[in-house]
Amino acid sequence: MTKKPVNIFWFRRDLRLEDNTGLHKALEGKHPVLPIFIFDSQIIDSLEDRSDARLTFIHHHLSKINEVLKEKGAALLTFYGEPKTIWAKLLEDYNVQGIFLNRDYEPYARKRDTEIEEIAQEQNISFNTFKDHVLHEPDAVLKDDGTPYVVFTPYSRRWRDSLTPGHFKTVPSASYYDNYYQIPNAPILSLADMGFTKSKLVVPPSTVSDTILKRYGENRDYPAVNGTSRLGVHLRFGTISIRELAQQAEGKSSTFLNELNWREFYQVILWHFPRVVTENFKTNYNAVEWRNNEDEFQAWCEGKTGYPIVDAGMRELNATGYMHNRVRMIVASFLTKHLLIDWRWGEAYFAKKLLDYELASNNGGWQWAAGTGTDAQPYFRIFNPESQTRKFDPELKYIRQWVPEFQELNYAKPIVEHKAARERCLNTFKEALA
Incomplete structure (x- = not known):
């Protein structure tokens, strides 16, 4: 292995060569830049779907990046495993002068990055992070x-x-720079190398x-x-x-x-407040007694609640990895208020299914719907699925697309009656907050 001085840029949630702050800063330096990506086994090994569309999405964009780098005589090195172990090996194999990366604000990422920074400091390697x-x-x-x-x-x-x-x-396009570390063609890891297959879900364009x-x-x-x-x-x-x-x-x-x-x-x-990952932001809501009926939760997951707008949303999610934002609020309110199922159950389901899953937004949205989060609106905001339908899908186009049988006899009967569920919810929250 060469001992020529290099800087390493670590791609994470910034999968582009254009207008990438950390990459730009690395390329401005006096040492050639070796770009890397780590398929973090602590994250992807927890994925239940072996054709998870998000992993396919990441892999696709890494491939695009690598193709551009190949034209410059460079390559994107990819690894699979625990970041701490991989970085230890990288620092053995290369004469690394600086590590460059864009900041990630999630609790796991902060802990992981602190560990890598400590390794760098032990070897007098600069550790440079940027807002991106x-x-x-x-x-x-x-x-x-x-x-x-x-x-x-x-x-x-x-x-x-x-x-x-x-x-x-x-910042200027990375395509203007030739300061990449020259390396023979290095194909990125395949999905099969990590035990995954390509997803068939279609991702919308990036414009x-x-x-x-x-x-x-x-x-x-x-x-x-x-x-x-x-x-x-x-x-x-x-x-x-x-x-x-x-x-x-x-x-x-x-x-x-x-x-x-x-x-x-x-x-x-x-x-x-990193505790919100598992806890109510408003701690006085800890006393809420969720019903957590597993059969009703399953009906919600499958889009078989008997409420067409709710079922349409869940079926869209299951089929495409996407759900319209207005409908996300409706289905989240239904789960937490009509069925009195803990928001953490719904949040975890969205985390598995949503292509655009992001911890902060998903957590914040679910706690908003449940009334346990930062929103100043009290717990008595309970969306009526029927009035939401009349207001936002008045011609039933969305419902007809995803629940074509909603007017047929074989369509699921409502698993709960709105008025009764609303009263039950209000009473439950009142008792908890008394």
């Missing part, structure tokens, strides 16, 4: 007393007021039209309308730049920018 997948970092937008916001509206105002042209500034952005505010709540960006999975894995997307949305859709604002608010909550 957010506009504001989780500790950047705080109250005047230095504490984090725990209510969205005041946070959103300061988040928006704190944006400067610098937050939208992109959104200006037309959709301009009409986003009026169309985004209607699941039968092509009115949302469908960019969640690309934001999750960084196959698009948050800065370029915000630039595109600026001046076209304040509502869309507000969605990016929500995304970062939940990053704030997870960063400052």
